[in-house]
Amino acid sequence: MEFCDECGSMMKAEDELWVCDSCGNKTPKDPEANYVVTEDQEASEVIETSKGDEQSALPTTEAHCPECGNDRARWYMQQIRAADESETRFFICTECEHKWREDDN
Structure with a gap:
């Protein structure tokens, strides 16, 4: 999990970048880091309910x-x-x- 250096919000992983949804800040991922993605994170999607x-x-x-x-x-x-x-x-x-x-x- 990464947090934005600009606003402190949690960042999302996109390809080779960490992207902040709040302020738009982008930071390159560390190529040496071993990122683990769980099944829940891989399959996460927004489910709309009535x-x-x-x-x-x-x-x-x-x-x-x-x-x-x-x-x-x-x-x-x-x-x-x-x-x-x-x-x-x-x-x-x-x-x-x-x-x-x-x-x-």
């Missing part, structure tokens, strides 16, 4: 949907207020996809 895929990966719980009355919802937590306050729980109905939140009061 919104439905993200939601189906969320855990489910018992929660009453205010729109359709269904009793199951997917949920996640997100910090939307100050760091010293608790996270907000978001629910997505498994039937109608209605989204609502629950704050700690």
Whole structure:
């Protein structure tokens, strides 16, 4: 792993160069170095997911949907207020996809 001398970002290997995606800096690779590429690195690619895929990966719980009355919802937590306050729980109905939140009061 190499880091950019200009901005400190991690650099990517391209042919005989290290290239920084952040600032565009290019540095030649050391011909004496023994670079090891794992199978994960060799096969890495961007996988696009749809919104439905993200939601189906969320855990489910018992929660009453205010729109359709269904009793199951997917949920996640997100910090939307100050760091010293608790996270907000978001629910997505498994039937109608209605989204609502629950704050700690």
